[in-house]
Amino acid sequence: MRPKKLYRIWQIPPLSFFSRLLYRDIALRWQGVAFGYLLLLLALCWIPGAIRIHRSFAFFVDEEAPLVIEQVPEITIINGQAFIDQPQPYTIYDPDTGEALLVIDTSGTITSLEQTDARGLVTARQAIFQKNAIETRSFSFETVDRYTLNQEKITRWLDISKTWAAPVLYPLCILGSFTYRIVQALLYACIGLLIANLCKGKLPFDALLRLSVIAITPAIIIGTLFDAAAVSLPLEGLWFFLLSMGYLLFGIRASVGNGGPTFQFERPHLTARKLNNE
Template sequence: MKTEKQYHIWQIPPLAFFSRALYRDVALRWRGVAFGYLLLLLALCWIPGAIRIHRSFAFFVDEEAPLVIEQIPDITIIDGQAFVDLPQPYTIHDPETEEALVVIDTTGTITSLEQTDARGLVTARQVVFKKNAIETRAFSFETISRYTLDQGKIYDWLDIAKTWAAPMLYPLCTLGSFAYRIVQVLLYACIGLLLAILCKGKLPFDALLRMSVVAITPAIIIGTLLDAAAVEVPLAWLWFFLLAMGYLLFGIRAAIGGGDSNFKFESANDPTQPRSP
């Protein structure tokens, strides 16, 4: 006969910090692997991050980007060739460091990035940017019949990006962290098998998966609060790992030493157990 669980997912975040009964309940009475709870937790914890991304990008668009955009001249491309109506070579600088960002030269005086310290170069036929210290990327104008790039269009693009950056990045960040956490709890559950043996007990892998999800909950919450407060902790990954391992061991000992000695783990393959409709 199935034993009903005593706790629900909304109780996990606060109780995961201290409750032996929660860990025991998750191990002995819950079913599945608790990935639904994990996704919900991450979705909630990424909300402050999305707000922070929006504010940071909005500050960049409103305060920092205009200092560079105001230096950009109108660039007209006709039949794959760029034209700029000002003396060249023309350099766009970083407003703070005065470092050369982009050189514009459609006259042919400068034809490669090796001739300048700038990160980008606009010639009559292409634009070239440094991807890193050893690699560059080039984009040809040959497929463009007629186009004019001006400051107004750049501001329009940035306004659109400012509006949609956070809504677009939020689900990507949530799903990306979800995939990472799944791999993490799978590894932690494997470690849990060894910890259970050290505790002179044995737990099914799915129970260890559930407990691993609960065990990383404090680290996720603390990490979210630290990020929201803009507090950086040296070697945070190591402290969070040790914290999760401590809670996993705490949960394993609770399940092995504090549970009902007559309790029998349910198995999805056990024909004697009733199946959910």
């Protein structure tokens, strides 16, 4: 039976920066793989990001989008064919750069994006958008019986999106980040097997996985602070990797102690005695 753990989950973030005893406690006394802690940490660290996303999108909807929307003519689609009551080709421009954003030509004069510098094209039968430098996406009007797109509808859609952008994107960001961090922790735990062997200690994989989660905590917190302050670090990924590896080594050395090659993780009463003496 494992002795009672010394630290609570809320103590991990600050102590992960310096506490040798925390890493030892996580490895020798905690159970599981610490993914619950990781999820909670990411949920907290994504709050500033969600607020920033909401503010940025709200600024776009309130300040930037209206300058584009006011250029959009009413587009009517009847039996799969689009019409506008404007001279054609009709071009919508970026108000800041003057770049062509969208060309509307239902007359057949322009039929492909190659004939224009715009990022999108609406013809009588389809809408074509440039996804990247080499790929485009097209959407056919063939199945549309009757529909009218106007400035009021676009504004209403954006207002709804502004309300729900943060609540929808926040859990998606957490899920994506959580998946990435799990894979990262698994890879680091594999590296930890080698480090533990070099330290002449013995730790099971679940303990190394817990240590890996704690070892990436400082990088997650620092990254969150950098994002909140809009600070960009050159080669950021490399520095955070080295930082996490340093903490993983620190945690493994703290866990195996000075036991040398005879150290055995399976003797918790001995490690508990050492912990109590520290």
